[in-house]
Amino acid sequence: MLTNAAQLDVLDRLQHDTSVVVQGPPGTGKTHTISNLIAALLADGKRVLVTSEKGQALKVLIDQLPPNLRSMCVLQRDQWQGGSSDLRQSLGPLAHLSATTNTERLQQRIETQQAQRHQLLAERAKLRERLRAVREVEWYEHPEIAPGYRGRLDEIVQAAERGNADYQWLPPLPAQPGQLPPLDTEEAQRLWLLVTRHGPEILEGVANFTRDSRRTPSRHLPHPS
Numbered sequence: 618m619l620t621n622a623a624q625l626d627v628l629d630r631l632q633h634d635t636s637v638v639v640q641g642p643p644g645t646g647k648t649h650t651i652s653n654l655i656a657a658l659l660a661d662g663k664r665v666l667v668t669s670e671k672g673q674a675l676k677v678l679i680d681q682l683p684p685n686l687r688s689m690c691v692l693q694r695d696q697w698q699g700g701s702s703d704l705r706q707s708l709g710p711l712a713h714l715s716a717t718t719n720t721e722r723l724q725q726r727i728e729t730q731q732a733q734r735h736q737l738l739a740e741r742a743k744l745r746e747r748l749r750a751v752r753e754v755e756w757y758e759h760p761e762i763a764p765g766y767r768g769r770l771d772e773i774v775q776a777a778e779r780g781n782a783d784y785q786w787l788p789p790l791p792a793q794p795g796q797l798p799p800l801d802t803e804e805a806q807r808l809w810l811l812v813t814r815h816g817p818e819i820l821e822g823v824a825n826f827t828r829d830s831r832r833t834p835s836r837h838l839p840h841p842s
Contacts, residue, residue, distance in 0.1 A: 621646070623646075623650075624646070624649070624650045624653055627639055627650055627654070628653070628654065628657055631654070639651075648674075648677060648678055648681060649681060651667065651678060652678060652681040652682050655667070655682065655686070656682065656683065656686055659686060659689070675692060676692070679692055754770070755769065755770065755771070756769060757769065757770075759773065
């Protein structure tokens, strides 16, 4: 059932006050407010008594309740307004509900749904935390990671795109690698040691060695010494 801010205020005041007066001209939602109050109080395990000077107002009110709650209400109007018929129609569903309800099975269902509710609330909390973390990454101000590149991630990306023409960045890599790298991990480490100890000039010798190794079944990088 929809509830606006004024109706929520009435519900909140009822948590602290013993009586609350709601008044207003016709069409301002007083009956809808009462129906929401009935639903909230019944959901809290309380019993509700509604009285009215006019029996028709009670009929309008009960028609606004959800069907499941409507069957749990007893309507008693004046005899000349068909009160006896209303009473029979109200007590019939209640008697049938009492005769066909298994309280133990109903309690098990309540406990199962409460456990599901707690699980969903925990899942919602996790999703909110993940969303908060994602938003924090988007708005985090990075310090200068390179000359001229600082701020949020989108600002750094935009700065890199602006410098693409001047610096000729590497082209985008393919989604799937075309082939295995020419060197394994051990060979790459040895190559790095060679360059560190002997300078980049050693790469010319390695390049010649790599071309020669393609003609032979085995290959070995020179051992750094």
